Amino acid sequence: MTTFIQLHLLTAYPAANLNRDDTGAPKTVVLGGATRLRISSQSLKRAWRTSELFEQALAGNIGIRTGRIAREAAQILVESGIEPKKAVDYVKNIANCFGKVKEDKKPKDELTNAETEQLVHISPAEFEAVKALARRLAEEKRPATEEEAELLRHDRMAVDIAMFGRMLAKKTDFNVEAACQVAHAFGVSETIIEDDFFTAVDDLRQASAEDAGAGHLGETGFGSALFYT
Incomplete structure (x- = not known):
């Protein structure tokens, strides 16, 4: 028998720009004919994974999300005296x-x-x-074999990987099916996105100077909602 646990949450947030789109505006969704604030599931999971509570409960069993895995290995080789290009x-x-x-073809690094x-x-x-x-490659001054590299993916012991899964389109044997599905959070009522025009003061700029005034001017959107997850 399989047991499913469903969590339905209501969370109130004051005026803020919690989760931004590509233009810097708060993310929204049209639901029931009304525009509502939205927090993406990716944003929610990231907040949970990096939270103090998650870290305290699962310390040592939380995964790392990065594109620099092999770079870290190359750095170890460089520190052992191997030239960067050869380390790569x-x-x-x-x-x-x-x-x-x-x-x-022409990397700065x-x-x-x-x-x-x-x-x-x-x-x-x-x-x-x-x-x-x-470290072994540095000692033996040789490249990693395909067989050695394949063995690196066999130990997937991380709680957040088991919960939220992982997917690589070109490396399907590296995939992990998620045990936990997270929906986008959205406001329970219609929200009007407001504009916040703001300034920043340059503390070293004299009020009597010719260029007196704000050191920076900007504008961003914000809103407030009771979110359902």
């Missing part, structure tokens, strides 16, 4: 194991080409395994 070549199979690798184009959610055990392999 040594960790190429590690990077390919987790996603599509960046290919900058050689280690950039050890990064993946997308973020990857990895467990602390997987991260430690990557660093341990990097």
Whole structure:
């Protein structure tokens, strides 16, 4: 028998810009013919994952979301005396194991080409395994083999990965099905987005100077709602 637990939450927030869209305005959704404030499920999960409560309860079992896994390995090689370009070549199979690798032909930083184009959610055990392999490569002064890289993905012990899953389109064997589904939170009533025109004061600018006035002018949207999740 499978047990499902459903949580229905009402959370009130005062006037704020909690979750912004690409223009910097509060995210919204039209529901029942009314425009309501919205907080995306991604934003909610990020807030939970990085909360003090989550950290206290699950310390040591929380995953890391990054595109710099292989870069960290390359950095270990560089610190051991291996040239950056050669270090990137040594960790190429590690990077390919987790996603599509960046290919900058004229990088300002050689280690950039050890990064993946997308973020990857990895467990602390997987991260430690990557660093341990990097230290071995540094000692033996050789690149990682495909077989060694494949072994890095077999220890997925992180609570947030089990709860919220992970997905890589080109690495389907790396996927984890989420045990917890999170819906977007939205306001229970219609909300009118208001504009907040604001200024910032330059403390070293004299009030009597020719350029007296605000050091910065800006405008942003905000709103308030009782959110249903």
